Amino acid sequence: MPGENLTRVEAQQRKATVDVQSYTIALDLTTGAEVFRSTTEVSFTATAGASTFIDHLSRAVLSVTLNGVELDPAVVNDGTRIQLDGLAERNTLVVVSDAEYTNTGEGLHRFVDPVDGEVYLYSQFEVPDSRRVFAVFEQPDLKATFQFTVTAPSAWAVVSNSPTPTPEELPAAPGSSVWTFAPTPVLSSYVTAIVAGPYEVTTSELTSSDGRVIPLGIYARKSLFEYLDADYIFEKTRQGFAYYEEKFDFAYPFEKYDQLFVPEFNAGAMENAGAVTFTETYVFRSKVTDAVKERRVVTILHELAHMWFGDLVTMKWWNDLWLNESFAEWASTIATAEATEWTEAWTTFQAMEKGWAYRQDQLPSTHPVVATINDLEDVLVNFDGITYAKGGSVLKQLVAWVGIDAFFAGVAAYFKKNAYGNTELTDLLSELEVTSGRDLSGWSALWLETAGVNTLRPAVETTGDGTISSFSILQTAAADYPTIRPHRLAIGFYNLDGGKLVRTDRFEIDVNGEKTDVASLVGLKKPDLLLINDDDLAYAKVRLDESSLAVAIEHLADIENPLARAIVWGSAWDSTRDGETAASDYVRLVLGNIATETESTTIRTTLGQLTTAARLYVQPSARAETITAVGDELWKLAQAAEAGSDEQFQFVKFFANIASTPEHVATLQGLRDGSVTLSELEIDTDLAWEILEGLAVNGAVGTAEIDAALAADNTSNGQQAAARTRAALPTAEDKRAAFDSLVASDELPNAIVRQTAVGFQHVNDPSALAPLVDAYFAMIATAWKDRTHSIAETLVVGLYPAPLASAELVAATQAWLDANPDIPALRRLVTENLAGVERALLVQERDAQ
Template structure:
């Protein structure tokens, strides 16, 4: 036994030799502030004679019974793993143990509200922390059903992945809740939330006619600030959108959303029992950027019910399949199903800028990362897995066609429901619906790191007529991959005080230079915007004439997404020392006052401060800083 850090090789071997049928987990939450009781019974099959271990991070193990034989806990348990030798074809294991509450947001977290002294519990199991609550084969491809029974104070609200049953009340003021078994799911998306939470309930009708109970939970001392009706409204919009686009009804029996204290992340997609940071319970007025971010997060976790919970990656190297897809799908749903129609603008200026920044650091990695063990997973919840992955999925949608992309996703859900997959399983379905071979595309986009730079190159005659036009592509020396891009080019001209797009062409760009014959013979516009509509993942450049027009007139472009692409382009070229810092300052000070998108304002003002303090010529830095401050 080798501690908490499960390796991929160990997981592969274990999955080849065992298959888990069911867990019954009985939790006693009445043992004080330090520990709780956990009795786990696991039914599983195995290769006869196989020796392995079950994960169980415990404070004490009272008994271990394997196929009716009592094992010595001192001999088989080291506090992290329990050794299981000479297995039968069919096995029943019962572990009686105690485990510790945490206050780090791992396992079963215990919080005491300083306002009223009430105790609140919730679980956080991703990546490998369900083993901190019960004995479990802790890897995503050993799916099983989970049946939880919990004994806790009678006055508490108790919820898990399945609908909450009527409790059996006891004379000492406690009660026991016995939940129905879950569908086959991975251990890391099981959940328990318990305490005197304030709850608002509602329901909706799923696409298959089922009534799905809904709940919004928060601690009592925050309940006056919880705008549950708005959360329900966004949830209903998301349900309708995803069920329609995925052509697959919501796969679980209820949907609770719980805003929990001291949460160490933004949210977690536990099946039917999603937890969120309390930062999303607004106790005062917040910016539109924060309000929109909450909507995207709500829909991100809802998208996970299909991508991650219904169909789960086999091992953590395909974590991007979960997170990139949820990032992409939630932005799409926010833009098309809610009042936040400019979600792709927010995505471009915040998520993509995060991705571009991380993709240019020495720590960058391919979207499909090499994850040899659990420790390696932790460093991959980053801008590559989330933001670059989501960007590349948007690019893939443009590459194969949006309708074909969603049709392939629907087929993927139907074929692999309640199972586990790898990257190739999704690509097979997308190839079938689109007719495009994605083998090379996958290698170039998902299996290599780095970001390309695209810039227009053109010549004109004396009358301003374009005589040649191409897109030039470069790659950094450390990651010299030239990639195919599906992208658009927009021509913008000043007209009646507006900078208006009056021509657009969409094409495949590949190689170091791609001729664009469709633009030859047209009059050169005032501003040329490559990657218009932000289909591609690449840094883009403005030609010098377009930059001058942008500095003077960016505010006159009506489309927020187009504006965000110009903001991002000039920021990138300033960061790369191709554009003078003073030009970026001119762009911002001349155009930011009328910017409509809250996240754009928030992001660009941060970039402005960095440019003024660090990027401009030291000889003029003080004068520029005073100018920005004024």
């Protein structure tokens, strides 16, 4: 409904009318399984006589009192907004309501643990969902203090942004207690938090750079707590604190730091001030890849960076969302690389974040880093590869441009000047201009205010003895986004030495224009491999010259530098996606070189791209044969890998994912029943589910086997794995059942919805999805209107039958777009779906040549 989708103009008008001082919020969590009592008192100043509104989504508003005058809720409340007329200069508003728990991961999420029946709650408020819990001026530039009082079962833990007080038992309600938290510092509403339930906790502390003792807590629910490696998490947290306090020259700005692992979380984590929530997938009950272990460290440091950049200093409006997230991406990567044992974090960034950014930046929905955000729906679909990964890449380019010391000095000045306030991009750039002496207005216009990714390729000529006689870097841009940009980058010279391809020289230069001559390389001996964008400073797709490409393909495993290898891997994948290289050639490249790759995230990312190439990018007539070959080779790689290694583990996981033949099925069945073994490979609970899913994709098991596996693992993780595995069953009837389970009812919680969609997409033969094309387009507009954003987006993206990759699917998608011109955010998701299919068809055509 219109009132739910706040526009930027409305937010600006409201900011001009009111200034909020404080919220006093009382929540009673003892009123049943569906609603909780919410009482909000807001103190704010306003233009005398003006009118405005406060946001609140609830089941029922019971009373509204403005400056001592009771207002009729039926008159002033429309279900999303409460109208406030005739404001005084100083105002007190009290709103009492019955607010609803959710099962969507938005607002106050309620979860019942299937292991022990215990109830767990947690809040998730970004972007506009604190209004689901209390009445609030829901926009980031109306900061205030928040004082929470929570009534809950006495056996529970209750955590918020302020330190947890000693609860007081209620004499009139035995078994219930009240937690009265101290007011927070000035915050935006979206980073406030309430987490409640019988969570278990382990505590520690650290000493901040200003001498304060900062209490630390790590929480998880009881049935998972035994798997929590709290000492390691505390260690990474301390390393992050020390790094950021030194580099930012600003002590941690809050009183305590709790990290809470919560069930059915939609994202990786959320930067609530002093009370960060994380997905429970970061509590490892089974073996995980080193890539996932590293990703958890990066996530821990990402959220910690937000305590300064986002929570202490917050954007005025969501068009600068990118700056919050991009800064945290960049800061967490450099902190991981420099302050922890994960020293190759920039290799991970190249393999994962950059790949995400390049994909997003080539979609028709791409947008400038500084996006136009007209309303909340724009924000919700903008948590994308541009906001996070391209923005982080651009910041890395900016750091190279101004210098690391000048960058950190500018950031430190920015925090001091704007603490507890709201800013815009120019506030940061102005500080960086002072510390670096560079004018950044032109840089900002080219990098932040235009969309698209450039491609850089070398043009090199040599004499008969291999001496470089001419060297230039050529820069191109997509026709739709023709901006040519300045780049700070390095050129690496790599030569074969004792069987290794090692860097023998490095040149750092500025590139600008469509052609940049590099005179300093003329007269030098051309290396075996010439790598532009060495060290991955620039944000650009790169290509290799012909002889370097041949050397790279033949000696990819011999490149000593893991970041250089990742750049070559990335270049090969970009070239495949752009239709310059045949997908079949990419498959051969991966299968011929992945055995000796050492970086876990590079392996994980590359194997994911391998399965995409096999299932979606090779010509359809070769698909089954390619999938078979990939499965055969992955199993051989698993057998040959070092016992107990990360590589062995990953090869088995991806083999289970792409298994397709009776022989593959027999191997999976053997792994499951123990008749097939690999040295030091344990088939633990989660790997057993992945093997079962591989069997399900092949129709080798049915619902009975899935039900039996769930009975043996009737946990939240088990329920999600069972939902994913059921949805992976291969027949048209199976796919229809999965589809209907999500569309026909809104009872399933977000995590089950998400995992069902993953299983729905898991196919070797996509033909079973064809009967659902019409049903998909018949449901998406209704889902967008009736379901919450998180669920609707999962349905629109997760149930799109993309594996079909057919001209018929293109036509059906375009027909829907032509018939539905008036739902911008939904159209964006459908347009992105269409772009993926159109790219697949182009790449398939190239593969057939």
